[in-house]
Amino acid sequence: MKFWRSAQPQGLLLLAPALIVYGVFALYPMLNVVVLSFMRWNGLTADKVFVGLSNYAGILALDPVFWTAFRNTAIWTVLSIVFPPLVGFALALGLDQKIPWRTPLRALFYMPVIIAPIAVATMWRWMYDPFFGLFNAVLTSLGLQGVIQDWLGDGAVALYSVFVASVWQTAGFSMVLFLAGLQSVSKALVEASRIDGANAWQTFWHVRTPALRPTITIVLILSTINSLKAFDIVYGMTGGGPAQATQMLALWAFTQSMQLGDFGRGSAISVVLLLITLAIVIPYLQWALRREERVR
């Protein structure tokens, strides 16, 4: 019995703490949320009643906010996949050149990433203040009074106002990944293509971009996952308002459970968001594993 002689018990001991904590505090809640989504429970009393699919029917058919939150989450995800990576890519391209102050500029663009999202929310909420905030003051002094908005109070623009703050916070993240990717493109390859008579654009398009493909994939995947996590910044800037116009699935699930005391509906919303996440993430996981096998 090689099993008990040496490696296994030791391995088990080393593995156990991580496995237990992860199992209890990450996997179990994920299973529990599914169970709770079939219950009626106010979170306060002991009685939970099994109600079948009625929570799902409730959110899908009767809840006037669910589909707004669903739509906003979709819009937010798409925007998050497009804009922060684009800005980050542009910044990375620029900061990959031989220009002065390269390092401090990189540091500056990355800085918002390390600030607490709730602090970013508070900062931007103040900047968006319609009376004394930065934006409207700048617009007024430029003579652009017509452009002035109630940035966070107008349901038609509020989601995008919050998103701009999010771009400011997250673009640096994509930038750093792209910079790393750009630097990994072999100098020799670039040099060779130049000698072959390719102009800068051709070099960029035919040599550097293909080499960046893995980086691009990773940035897009991480942006997707992070966008589904959007909670703090919305909570801090609008709380889902005005009139639920910036409500998101994660925040609405929280509101239903923790503020309105309907754990069943809250859990059902969580399950919907989990399913969406899995639908996006599982293909990625398969891709990542194939890639790892290849590397091996």
Add this chain to the structure above:
Amino acid sequence: MSGKWLRRLAASVAIVSAPATAQAQEIKFWTLSFDNPKMAKAFETIIHDFEAKNPGVTVQLENRGTDEHKSALRVAGGSDQAPDIYFMWAGLGLGGEFIKSGLALPMDKYYAQYKWDDEFIAPALSFSKQYSGGRYGLPFTFRGEAVYYNKALFEKAGISAPPTSYDDFVAAAEKLAKAGVPAFTFGGTVNWHVMRLMDEILEVQCGPEKHDALMAMKVNWADEPCATKSFEEMHKWTSKYFLKPFMGIDNNQAFNLFLAGRAAMMLEGNWLVGQLRNANKLADYGLFPFPGASRLYGFGEYNYISTKSKNPDIAAKFLDYLESTPVQQANVDLFGGPANVNKNVKSTSTEPLDLAWTKIFGQFNDVFVNGDQAFPLDVTTEYFRVINEVASDRLDPKAAAGELQKFIAARK
């Protein structure tokens, strides 16, 4: 150096050994954050005096913003970390929710022991009697809400006397608009602020009985013409007579703008007198009840003892001390002034705004509470949403009552 060190050591030994002589008992008291620094000071003194009279007892005060306080209590209700005493609005939709969920302790025993029924004014006590399971909570304050106005701006618009009927009121708003002055300032991010105007308009348009039936969800909102009319009136105010923009600011910001003379009126409670006093602006403002409403808009604020309290007797003793005549009389301006809940307490203020409140409290026999205190939580959330949709021109006011009814009908 070493002498100081020794003294410190001795002091810490004393602290460590103190619980041995007297049973250490801690009362946790969760309440709202005080918008007035004097209130914080007053509570400090009250707690200090109470602790001195009751050795071994400590009272720990925890303050939160309005919405945080509500959600913290909800969470506390489900955990074993609840406070001993908590502040809550006494209406069925707020205080009542926590009573329904079992967080509040019936206090009949203490009502008998401390003879509280002889000590409080009747309208304030009424909120403790609305439940079948017993008496819950003890009155803390009684709040009335009315319209504060900027005297100079009224004068500028040529309004000589406060309006007394709803039509006069709209006419006054129109005059203000003509003079380039927005009538009202509200903060839309805290949903309950704009809601106040809707509540008042419903009271005016539907009358007390119908309004109560609507809030109790006993009649169909969509079938009541007065409900639809109210949303239309509401939209008239938000579109023509509000300081804009208002959806992106909170009530605090609105108050700053009111102080700065950017709008003529605010629909606020009697607590605003204290805030105006702190800002040294008392003389600039006047007060009148919402024109056309036959009842006073207001609510009771209560302190409840929690079922999770390990020392409910001491909690009750503290509440009795807090509401006692000497303590209330000493802080009368802070605890409601002319609207103090203790019937033995007399307001000494000669301040015109306080006198105006005394008059208003004497003028009405009946009270209707704020919408978020009348509705259950989920309906309140939807009520907020519908009002905000109308206020920001995203929902036709004609369809608003139907929208709200749709939600009410779909509830489990």
Add this chain to the structure above:
Amino acid sequence: MTALANPFRPAGSDRIDPVLVALWLVLIVVAALWIAPFLFIIFTSLKTNSTVMGASAFAPPTNPDWTNYAAAWTRGKFSTTVFNSAVITVVKVPLGLAISAMAAYVLSRIEFRGARAIFLLIVFGTMIPFQVLLAPLFTLVNGFGLINTKLGVILPYLAFGIPYQVFVLHGFFKELPRELSEAALIDGASHFSIFWRIFLPLSLPPLAALLILDFVATWNEFAMALVILQDNSTWTLPLGLMSFQSQFSRDYGQLNAAIVMTVLPATIVYMIFQRYFVSGLTAGAVKE
């Protein structure tokens, strides 16, 4: 800084490229936009309410009002929240790294049935937005009686930190030569001592990078703390700021002073350990 030797000159050329100069100017302008929020917040934090309401929003304060900081410090109970955040971070980050490293070692170096499945199960966790699980997490922590305790947030923090750390360290350990552990095993060393004596010292660079990333993540975490830490004596820095915003938003100078004080610690750490941030980010994502 090596680029500074010949700025604006593309590789293989010694002439200044005007396109690069233009690009640089654009970047400077964008950088000014990027830094504007910070300046605006700092300026406002030094103004009185009447200055904020009366004067131009982006004017620097003429006579700085430093009292906002002291007032916000007391009102926002910063001494409590900074302390709580510090304790939670100091306990959670090293502990999390230790158990992740142990697990990563086992999964990359000891062969046993199910290792692959366990690894996949853990990596799966990197994809799960825990924001979705706030209510069941609250129920769970409450079930353990840990609401309003530091342990009550540390345990879920650990659980949601493990996946990414295991993923990164697993990748790193895999690339270390096999002979390293095999030789030691033949010499009779236990896995504990191989992990402790050989692997841990070798993995200091990725550990440093993960340490710094985890510090920031833990320090800034808001949503989980929001549901688990209800008692304001247990609040962390982000919770304190949110509460400040909802209670004292009238006092513009103090609000902005509170923002500055919340943001400052992480910013200082970032300035000092800048290099590691980048390597930590790229370690897991792009290893080439």
